[in-house]
Amino acid sequence: MNSELDHLAAAAAPFARFTGYDPVEGRRRIAARIEARRAAASRQTAPACRQIQHQAECELRNLATRVINHIAAPAQLDGLVNSRDVDPIGGLVFAALLYLSGHPRNAQFWFEFAAGSGDSTASFSLYLHHASVGELREAEHWLEQTTQLANQSDGGVPPRPSIPPVHAYMFDTQWHGQNIADDTSDLPRPDLQLRKTVDHLRIVLEDEQLGSFVLPTSEVAEQLHDLVCP
Incomplete structure (x- = not known):
């Protein structure tokens, strides 16, 4: 997943000076959103798994x-x-x-x-x-x-x-x-x-x-x- 984000950030870099977009900061925000979604999914599935066990x-x-x-x-x-x-x-x-x-x-x-x-x-x-x-x-x-x-x-x-x-x-x-x-x-x-x-x-x-x-x-x-x- 990190390599994919690095690739996207590198692809966006040439356009950053025209749009004011910060690829590094954008990568950080995307990674944070992915981690938040993973954590939310884990909170939802963990109780069900424990119940089954x-x-x-x-x-x-x-x-x-x-x-x-x-x-x-x-x-x-x-x-x-x-x-x-x-x-x-x-x-x-x-x-x-x-x-x-x-x-x-x-x-x-x-x-x-x-x-x-x-x-x-x-x-x-x-x-x-x-x-x-x-x-x-x-x-x-x-x-x-x-x-x-x-x-x-x-x-x-x-x-x-x-x-x-x-x-x-x-x-x-x-x-x-x-x-x-x-x-x-x-x-x-x-x-x-x-x-x-x-x-x-x-x-x-x-x-x-x-x-x-x-x-x-x-x-x-x-x-x-x-x-x-x-």
Whole structure:
């Protein structure tokens, strides 16, 4: 933008002595007007962006809460710990637990693990996660992935069962996607004891490509069972 203004100012210079126009001062005024318009546009869009991010965060918390409170969730998480055949839904449950315990980065790893195995709830969770931190390009990618998983034809490989099923979400035009309308305030979320256990999970550094991540334990699975299945 500055180079364009410099070009215009230079072009106007030969005429300045006839019109009394000061190219340097004119450039300064134009730049000030552009900056004022940018600032006004930013003030108008910033609240809307913050509202969208806040809405995405709330909806992801609601979704994660419903995931860990599913009747099969403790068993799915235990299967992730003790089974040789890793169940992607166990990864979804663990991701939801990590997110609700204040570990969104670790949760993202396990959401991606479950989504990569064809779980549409995990894919939708990644959409909400990226939207909540303003990463809209990544959010759009995961929304497209969610749509593909939910609309797979009978001739293809069907998506793994989702908890809760994606078709239960309501469509919201503001999101150009789906959101969660159910109130989860009456459902339990990780208590202090469970959060402390999650805080002390062992960190694994697999390689440079995967980076670091945490692994679930039998203690976490047992405490989740005690929390949601009293």
